[in-house]
Amino acid sequence: MRVVVTSEARFRRTPDGAVWTPDGPDHGFWTRYLSVFDEVRVVARVQDTDRAGETARRVDGDRVGVWPLPYYVGPRQYLAARRAVAEAVAEAADDRDAVILRVPSAIGTLLAAGRDRRRLPYGLEVVADPYDVFAPGVVGHPLRPLLRRRFAARLRDECAAAVAVSYVTRAHLQSRYPARPGVPTTAASSIDLPPTAFVAQPRRGAVPVGTEATLVTVGTMDQLYKGVDVLIDALARLTAAGRPVRLAHVGTGRYQPRLADLARRAGVADRVTFLGWCPPGEPLHRRLDAADLFVMPSRTEGLPRALIEAMARGLPALGTSVGGIPELLAPEDLVPPGDPAALADAVAAMLGDPERLTAASGRNLARARAYSRDVLQPRREAFYRSVRDATTRKGLVRSR
Template sequence: MRIVVATEARLQQNEDGRVLTPNPAAGYPTWASYLGVFDEVLLAARVARGAAGDQDGIPVEGAGVRVLPLPTFQGVAAYARRWPALRGALRRAVAELHGPAADTAFVARVPGLVGTVLLSELRRRRVPFGLEVVGDVAEVLADHRPAALLAGQLLACQCRSADAVSYVTRNVLQSRYPARPGVPMMSCPGSLLEDEDFVPLPRRAPGEWGTTGPGHSRPGRPVRLLTIGSQERVYKGHDVLVDAVALMRSNGLPVMATIVGDGRHHDEIVRRAVARGLGGDVRFIRWLGSRAQVRAALDDADVFVLPSRTEGLPRVLAEAAARALPAVASAVGAWSSSCRRATSCRRMIPGGSRRR
C-alpha cells in the first residue's frame, strides 16, 4: 500500500533530475519514516527547476520515496494565479491513484495551501483522508485578525472532516482543532533524533562569562546566539532577534547572533540588521546542508533563541536540547509546557525585543 503526503515544502529539481531541498527536515529521512507502514511514499509538493549548475541541496527522493511535482508558487498572490494549475495537477493525481483497489492512503500536512487544495478534491470525491496538524494558523496570522479567524475556522473544519488526525502537540492543538467524535487522534511530535544527535553530558558555561547583572562583571567575550528557521514568513521572529541584538549592543552587552534561514523575507531581515548597524554582529547563513552541520552550529553557540510568534513543537528546539544547549524561546505553542519543566530553557512573551 502507498501513501500520498501533501506538504508545503518547496523543492528544487536540478539539471540531472534530482529533487533537492535546502531544509534537512524535508529531506529523504523524514519521508522514509512512513515506510515502516507503507510500501511507497508519494510526496505531493511544489517543485521548481533549478538554475544551471545548481547541485546544492539535500536529496528528497530515494528508495520507496518519490515526488509528485506540483506547480510552484510563492506567496498568496502567486497561489491565486497558480490555483487552477495546482488544482488540476492534484485532481489528476487523485483520479490516477484512487482506483477500485483503493490501495492509496492520503494525508495532508496542515495548515497549508497545498493540503487545502488536495482536501477539497478528496472531499469532492468522498475519499477518506488523514491530517497531520503541524501548527496553528491563527497564531501565524495573529496580526491580521479577519484572516486569522477565517483560517482558523478552515483548519477546524478540516479536522472535523478527517478520518484520522495527528498533532505535533500533546494537547494544545487538539483542544483548538479537535477531530469529530470517534475519529482517532494521536500526538506525534515528529522530532526524529538519532543517537549521534545527543551529547552525553551537560555543557558548562564558559568560564570567562562570569556573573552578569547589576553589580557584576560582563562577559569577557561576546555571547554567541543562534536561531534556525524558515524566512518564508515572518512568524519565526528573526526580525525580533535582530532588534534584540541591537538593543543589547546599545546597552553594552557583547553579543553576536547567527541567523540560519532562507525565504522571501531573507533580504528584508538582512537589510534590517544593516540599518541597525549590526553588519559585524549578525551573521546570516541561508541553509545548513546536513544534520552534521546543524549539530556543529548548535555546538558552536552559547544560547539558542527561538523568537517565534507561533510554533507547534519545533524540531530545532529538540535538537538544541539534545546538544545540551541552553535556550530562550517565546511562550507559544506546545513546546511552552515542555520548557516549563526544563532548567536550561527560559520563556518570553512573543513579538517584542524588549521583553525580559
C-alpha cells in the same frame, strides 16, 4: 498500499527528472512512511531548473516519488495558478490510495475537499496553527484577517472529518483543532532525532564576565514569523547596555536583505552573522555546540524542531510563549512575542546566572529525549496504520 502525502515544501527538478530540495525534507524524511506503506507519493510544488544547487539533497528515490504541482510563491501567485494546481491535485491520488495531508496547507485543503466529495478517507498531520500564522505582524497581506479566519475554520473542519489525526504538539493544537470523538489521535513531532543528536551530559559552567557570548537561532527568513527582527532589536539593546553579545543565524529566505539592513541601521551589523542553510546532523551540531544560548523569538510556532535540536545538545534556551514552545521550555525561560526589551532583559538575566544556565541545560536535554526517534516512531506508525486500516475498510486496497 501507496500513501499520498501533501507537502507545502517547494522542490526543484533537474533535466534528468530528479527532484531536489535546497533546505526542506529530503528522501530520508519521506521514508518514515515506508514502515507501514509500500510506496510514498509526495504532492508538492516543483520548479524546473538547470541545476539543483550545491547544498541540494535528493527527494525522490527508492519507493518515494514526487507528484509535481505548478510552482507558485505566496497568495497572489497561488490565486493565479489555482485552477492548474487544483487539476494536478485532483489527479494525485486515486480511490485505492491512502492519503495523509500535512496541514495547514492550501494543497492539502484541495485534496481534502476532493476526498470529502467522494466519501474517501484521509488522515491529517497538523504541523502548525493557521490562526497564529496569520496573526498581526506575521504576515502583511491585506487580506490577513480574512485568511486567518478562513484557514483556521478549514482546519477545524478537516480535523473533524479525518479518520486519524497526528499533532506535533502534546496539547496546544489539539485544543484548537480537535478530532471527532473516537477518532485515533497521537502527538508526534515531525523531528527525527537519532542517538547521535544528543550530547552525553548537560553543560556546566557559565559565560565568563566580560566574554562575548554567542546567541544562535535557526529558522526560515521567507516570512518574519520567526521574529529575527525582534532578536536583532534586542541585540542592539544589549550592546547599548554594555553586554557583549553576538548573534549567529542559521537559515535562508527572501527577507535576509531586509534583516541585514535592520542590523546595519541598529548599529550591530558587525555582531550579526547570517550563516545560511546548514545540513542536518554534525554540521548543525557544530553550530549549536559553539553557541552559549539558543533563542527562538517566534511570533508563531507549532512545535519548533530547531528548538528541540538545540535542547538535545544541552543548549540553554529562551523562547516566546506561543504555540507549542511552552510545552518545551520552563516558564522562566519564556518571553512575550514581539517584545525586544523583554527579550534583551531575559538574555542578560540568563547569561548572568551560571546556576540557571546549568539547570536549563540539564532540563532541556532531559525534555528533548522525549522527542527521540525511538519514542516518536512507534506513535507515527500507529497513526499510519490507522489511516491504512480506514482505507482498507473501504475495500480500496491497491493490488500489487
